[in-house]
Amino acid sequence: MQIHRAAHARSFTVLPNGILQGRRLSYTARGLLADLLSRPDGWREDGRHMADTSTQGRGAVRRALKELTDAGWRTAGG
Numbered sequence: 001m002q003i004h005r006a007a008h009a010r011s012f013t014v015l016p017n018g019i020l021q022g023r024r025l026s027y028t029a030r031g032l033l034a035d036l037l038s039r040p041d042g043w044r045e046d047g048r049h050m051a052d053t054s055t056q057g058r059g060a061v062r063r064a065l066k067e068l069t070d071a072g073w074r075t076a077g078g
Helices: 017-021 027-037 045-052 058-068
Strands: none
Touching: 017 045, 027 058, 045 058
């Protein structure tokens, strides 16, 4: 498989490969984490809004948020 890569001058997020390639989190949780890490400091997520704007649905987003909490990437209240 060949992946198209483009150089970015602005509006990009750098993530450690371990986050995206690790097996500790599901693909859904890894994608959600990448989205959350792309947000500015101080941004607060609303799980319900994220689920309503996602093709994954509320259950999948809720499970992914729990995975992120259990893995220490997110605090239970936020």
